[in-house]
Amino acid sequence: MKSTRRFGPEDSETRTKLLDVTEQIMSTEGYAAVSTRRVAKDSGFTSGLVHYYFKTTDDLLLAAYRRTTERAFGRLMMIMDSDRPLEDLIRLTSDTTRATLALEFLALANHRKEIRAEIARYSERVRRLQAEVVAKALEHSPVNERALTPEAVTTLLVVVARGLAMEESVGIAAGHSQARELVAWLLAQLVPPLQPPQTAPRDV
Amino acid sequence: MKSTRRFGPEDSETRTKLLDVTEQIMSTEGYAAVSTRRVAKDSGFTSGLVHYYFKTTDDLLLAAYRRTTERAFGRLMMIMDSDRPLEDLIRLTSDTTRATLALEFLALANHRKEIRAEIARYSERVRRLQAEVVAKALEHSPVNERALTPEAVTTLLVVVARGLAMEESVGIAAGHSQARELVAWLLAQLVPPLQPPQTAPRDV
């Protein structure tokens, strides 16, 4: 009883369109609002076609996640060559649209065990690339303290920036500006401003 | 054309049971998996009864959110009297079950505009209470630095602890132990250990 079902190629314009629409729905209404019928309606195709490109709804969501992550890789590679990599990393991670999507994928991972492992694996890969950016930025830091590894700084920076952005996207703002100032001050201790201060920074 | 619908009281055992089940479903399958029928099934009642207590599904979710938040208030009040308030606050906020619920409510706020404002308001109230805990803990801190307000420290601590817990609940662990060590080290500068060190801590 072999199935007669067929599936579409990865490099199709239609497929890209379907992923665009999927991402859009996730941002505005959450991953749970993504259905093959809904994506079909918003993209002008039919649900049958969506199933032609993505066997199941989970496959569609996973493909959207992969594309998002690959784009994140690209942006991080660009930041590697920046002369203010830490600021750029924070700015990138603070983007509310991206943070909202990240929140959705995290929630998705929480509730779809088939997708979970892949999201965890990709996320850690992104984290490692972020850590490379930070390591490069800290290369000439005057601070020398055991606990201050690039991995620690990276995780702290990214989790804070993304956490604040997630809260801000729903209108929570209490303590945010102060927290950002504190982070900026901590970073200033780690990486001296472009114009070095008269007195050497102390250990942090 | 007056409606004949009636609604149940707030202090009912059945109502409590329905909220328990709702919370359980949210934790394991996400807020989007909460439906009146599903809650009915898991609690041994019928969907008609769920609608008797909660006019709409959103009302049910909002009631669950309120109950969760009120419990959080209670726990924070208890921490106020602890002799290690910062550690307790971090431990509380690091709880993965609670962090998962928090993630769900954040996602919910993102996608249900009627609920959003209320979640933002309650969340900021919780944050202010957390800041009181931190303020009390920092009262006798030897560190004196402009950027180091209780609000800044609170937001940083809470966002980091919750953010790490959210990631851990899906199996993301890269950089976590190192980030926690860094936070612990930073805190040790702010609040001296119970046995004070021989040399005074420097400014952070």
Add this chain to the structure above:
DNA sequence: GTCTATAGTTCGATAGAC
């Protein structure tokens, strides 16, 4: 307070026509 019944949506996934 609890249940039954019901109308009207939306959904996943498949087979098969074009």
Add this chain to the structure above:
DNA sequence: GTCTATCGAACTATAGAC
């Protein structure tokens, strides 16, 4: 590559019986 047709399932919200 795209669409139509289809089955079976789950959902919301209401009215009204017990």
